[in-house]
Structures are given as C-alpha cells and as structure tokens.
Amino acid sequence: MMPRLSFAAAALGLACLAAGSASAQGVPPGSYLASCREARDVAGWLRASCRDRAGRWVEATIATSWCAAGNDIANEDGRLVCKTRSSGFGGPAAPGGERPPSGSYMQSCRDVRMVAGWLKATCRDMKGRWVEATVAASWCTAGRDIANIDGRLTCR
Incomplete structure (x- = not known):
C-alpha cells in the first residue's frame, strides 16, 4: 500500500521541484x-x-x-x-547607472530602460497591443509627467 501525501506535502514537493528547475536553468x-x-x-x-x-x-x-x-x-x-x-x-x-525617470507611463509600460539619455519601453496602445516607444528624457523638464498616450511616450 502506498502512503498518501497531504495536499500541503504535495505542494511543497512541487515548489521544490520548480525551484530546482529554475536554478538548473540559471535564472536568478x-x-x-x-x-x-x-x-x-x-x-x-x-x-x-x-x-x-x-x-x-x-x-x-x-x-x-x-x-x-x-x-x-x-x-x-x-x-x-x-x-x-x-x-x-x-x-x-541601467548598466551606466542611469535610472528611468518616474511617471505615469510605468503603469502601462514594461521593459523600461535608459539608452544614452533616451527612455525606451514597450507600452500598451489603446487596442491593447504592446508597441515600442521612445522619448528623450531631457525633453521632459522637472515637474512634468511622462505618460503613455496610445503607445507613445509623451511629456505633459
């Protein structure tokens, strides 16, 4: 007769298995x-x-x-x-120590990064698609918001 595992024990076993496979794949x-x-x-x-x-x-x-x-x-x-x-x-x-500026765009954009002074991200447009967007961070002076408007990064 095989011993019965409780749901908690089975879940713990699956979690350990998942953690083991994650580290085996080299993910942080x-x-x-x-x-x-x-x-x-x-x-x-x-x-x-x-x-x-x-x-x-x-x-x-x-x-x-x-x-x-x-x-x-x-x-x-x-x-x-x-x-x-x-x-x-x-x-x-970013690798050079450049941090992306804050703004409302962070609620609807992902893969946010700074590249040579340019803010780059993948943002949702009004149809729900993910599109690449870029804006020069220096264009948005202090106190102004960087927003995602239909998949475009803009200063307002």
Missing part, C-alpha cells in the same frame, strides 16, 4: 518566482510569463545586469522590476 532568484513561470535566461535577459493583477499570464523581461546582487527581482502587475533593499525603488538601474 527572486520573489518573481512565486507568480511567474517559464523563467529563462536569454543572452543576459530574464524572460518569464508572469501574472498581472487581472490574473492573466503576460510576457515580461528584464536585463539581469540591471539588478545588482542582493536586490530582489519582483513581479509588479506582470512586469519584472528590480527592488533595491534600501530604497524599494521599482525601476531598474
């Missing part, structure tokens, strides 16, 4: 593993399918080099973000 640890699946490293980019607030699975990416050792990679509404232990800042620092 982080709280995102609790709400993301199919995590994989693709040329220095962490890619995963993560749950958003509505419970849908959405594709998310972050450059692993943007999140320094000791910080947490977290899932925020289907976006992978780096959380520093000291500040709790949700935006990742």
Whole structure:
C-alpha cells in the first residue's frame, strides 16, 4: 500500500521541484518566482510569463545586469522590476547607472530602460497591443509627467 501525501506535502514537493528547475536553468532568484513561470535566461535577459493583477499570464523581461546582487527581482502587475533593499525603488538601474525617470507611463509600460539619455519601453496602445516607444528624457523638464498616450511616450 502506498502512503498518501497531504495536499500541503504535495505542494511543497512541487515548489521544490520548480525551484530546482529554475536554478538548473540559471535564472536568478527572486520573489518573481512565486507568480511567474517559464523563467529563462536569454543572452543576459530574464524572460518569464508572469501574472498581472487581472490574473492573466503576460510576457515580461528584464536585463539581469540591471539588478545588482542582493536586490530582489519582483513581479509588479506582470512586469519584472528590480527592488533595491534600501530604497524599494521599482525601476531598474541601467548598466551606466542611469535610472528611468518616474511617471505615469510605468503603469502601462514594461521593459523600461535608459539608452544614452533616451527612455525606451514597450507600452500598451489603446487596442491593447504592446508597441515600442521612445522619448528623450531631457525633453521632459522637472515637474512634468511622462505618460503613455496610445503607445507613445509623451511629456505633459
């Protein structure tokens, strides 16, 4: 007769198996593993399918080099973000130390990054599609909001 496993024991076993397969694939640890699946490293980019607030699975990416050792990679509404232990800042620092500016665009954009002074992101348009968007961060002076307007980054 085979022993019966409780649901909790079975769930713990599956969690350990999932954690083992994640580390075998070389993905970094982080709280995102609790709400993301199919995590994989693709040329220095962490890619995963993560749950958003509505419970849908959405594709998310972050450059692993943007999140320094000791910080947490977290899932925020289907976006992978780096959380520093000291500040709790949700935006990742780019390899040159350039941090993306804050703004309302962060609610509807993902893969946010700074490249040579340009803010780049993948943003939702009015039809729900993900489109590439870019704006010069210097164009938006202090006190103005960077917003996603139909998949375009604009200053207002």
